[in-house]
Amino acid sequence: MSLLDARGGTTWVGRRNPVAKVAATVPLSIALLLTLDPVSAGTAIVLEVVLFWAAGLGSLVWSPRTAVVWIAGPLAGVSMLLYGRTGGTVYFEWGLIQVSQGSIEIGLSTAARVIAIALPAVVLFLTIDPTDFADGLSQTLRLPERFVLGALGALRLVGLFMDDWRALALARRARGVGDRWIVPRLAGQAFGLLVLSIRRGSKLATAMEARGFGADVARTHAREVHFGGAEVALIAIGALAAAVCVAVAVASGSWNFVVA
Known part of the structure; x- marks a missing residue:
């Protein structure tokens, strides 16, 4: 079984056009x-x-790949809880930190909103093969081939980040600079990863240009991408879910219109 199959690539949703997802x-x-x-x-x-x-x-939904969503949501809520707009009863106050009834409501709302927005994007993106996504961008949205091929190359390199991060950690430890305090250690390692990524991206761009990927010519596609009724149904399900959320919020009187 391939990695994409393990991520739901063979399910009804997984087989849909990536643009529809x-x-x-x-x-x-x-x-x-x-x-x-x-x-x-x-x-x-x-x-x-x-x-x-x-x-x-x-x-x-509960896999390690979506753990960042479940962590980022509460962290965003905590920041709003401690430093958000105060209102109502103040429960705790220390310096710039004020925990009140209003900040608690904002913190809970922010945490839930971050999770609700990020979760479907991450889960659906895990079912997308980068090549299929590039085909969808090119054939469905008719985006420029140069942009699509560049995006495909970038997506293919994303999976190398963790391998590079582990290799850098081992290399720095072998040189005796990996046992320092965690903050400077992570900062130095992140800078090393940035430099390595820029170098690899430059080499990839040069190689693709040398092979004619940047030429402004009409290109053929090995696989034809379809956008039919199933894709429209998937988008309709997303729109229906949005309508249900709005209707429930309005009916309960909690709808709070903001632009943020």
Whole structure:
């Protein structure tokens, strides 16, 4: 079984056009960006979990690859809890930190909104093969071939980041500079990864240019990409989920229109 199959690439959602997968997340993201309340975001999270389990992607929701979503959401909520706009009863105050009824509501809403927006994007992106995504951008959206090929090359290099990070950690430790305090150690290692990425990207760009990938000519495609009724249905499901979240928030009186 291939890695993409393990990520749900053979499910009904996994077989859809990658452009449709990305488009399906847009209505929900727009709806959640227009409001900051825990009801709409909480409803979105419940709907996402249920829909992903029904689509056979439930294992991805709680996989290590989506752990960053479940970590980033609470962290964003904590920052708003401590430094967000105060209102109502103040429960704790120390220097610039104020924990009040209003900041608690904002913190919960922010955490839920971050998770609700990021979770479908990460889960659906895990089911996308970079080559299929490039074919979708080129054949469905008719984007310039030069841009599509550059994006494909960049996506192919993303998987090397973790390998480079581990190699840099071992190399720095072998040189005796990997046992310092964690903050300067991570900062130095991150800078090394940046330099390595720039060098690899430059070499890749030169190699692709030498092979004619940058030529402004009409190109053929080995695989034809289809965009049919199933893709429209997937986008409709995303739009319906967004409508349900908005309706529940408005009905409960928690809808808080913002542009953020």
